[in-house]
Amino acid sequence: MGHMTTESKPARPELPASPPLTERQEARRRRILHTSAKLASRGGFDAVQMREVAELSGVALGTLYRYFPSKVHLLVATMQDQLQHLHETLRKRPPSEEDPGARVAQTLMRAFRALQREPHLADAMVRALTFADRSVSPEVDTVSRLTTAIILDAMSLDGPPTPEQLSAVRVIEHTWHSALITWLSGRASIAQVKIDIETVCRLIAVTSRPR
Amino acid sequence: MGHMTTESKPARPELPASPPLTERQEARRRRILHTSAKLASRGGFDAVQMREVAELSGVALGTLYRYFPSKVHLLVATMQDQLQHLHETLRKRPPSEEDPGARVAQTLMRAFRALQREPHLADAMVRALTFADRSVSPEVDTVSRLTTAIILDAMSLDGPPTPEQLSAVRVIEHTWHSALITWLSGRASIAQVKIDIETVCRLIAVTSRPR
DNA sequence: ATCAGTTCTGAAACTTGTTCTAGATTACCG
């Protein structure tokens, strides 16, 4: 995979992020993300080829790399994008269960069903996420924050979450990502993922009750 | 990363696995694994370069690929190897805690400290593990079974584990892998990983008690 | 409208995983 060295970079001198993007730049960015999602839906991680993304987006390869400094950056950004949509969708139909743990489980299973409809896209995004090295940390962190927000939303707590609840949420996220990976690589069935999610969601009850 | 297509392969026709290896073949395999671990210890996933592994192992590139059909296969096999060692080491000093959950947490923290001594090696192995696609499933499954065995050992149950306990162990494994990734990519501190492990290990208490 | 600086393009080059091929070596069988 080319270089992908783990060296520290001198605080990326460019990147169209700090200065606000012009309209055409925003459009380019959007076009690239769209192409990326389309190719990913077709054939997963391997099907997203930088040259092809550039070509289909009507952009030079160098430009693609200016917007997204690596394939992993691109796919993580794609995931951010998709997660935003998901978050909005989920917001509209809040979970119906009573128990907070059950609500979270229900929400995650909804998300899981959405991923099942686009397994290749899921593959590309999740693989990129777990393969990301330190240079992608900020972007991965954003994804993580989004996921946390979705779970906390599902819990619909009265007040702010306790540290214990936040720990439980972290563990739920861990389980969620890892369970997805086992499913995507064919080592776990859908039913198994469901069980794992339901199992980990019991932690919410544990951390809500006084010990 | 070259090809790495996701297509199904025709049930690998060769591979020195089914027929027992000759002595020289066993030696070659061992040499390769050793080189792999050495390079990985130096610079992580990226530092394990197939040409260099071949050269340092005194083996042609084609031979390396005959023994390990991809870089990910090689690194997962390396992980298998390391896990065996770890398992034996852990067996010698069983955890001292009373509570099963605490025993598991203690064991995993020991393993974590071992990984901290070779963070680059840990990086290479864990990244390979989570990046593995379907073609590596059998090997990844072996690693998973080893990990399960280590955790079950730490629990030192009286009888065979209940299905609920097995679910808890699965979730613990998920958390373990994912927490390692966040640590390796610099998004979580050692202390944070510790908290996550301790949090998830509470599930053992939950699933041991009658509900 | 012009100029300077940035951004974008097109194309080649480079890196590393992976595959392929022709010829040597080795292992095993009679």
Place this chain on the structure above:
DNA sequence: CGGTAATCTAGAACAAGTTTCAGAACTGAT
């Protein structure tokens, strides 16, 4: 020991991620 099939070697070739560079197009300020 001789022959044959499997294995190994050396090296080229190929694929896809990444970098680089010269020049065209665009932007913003004057």
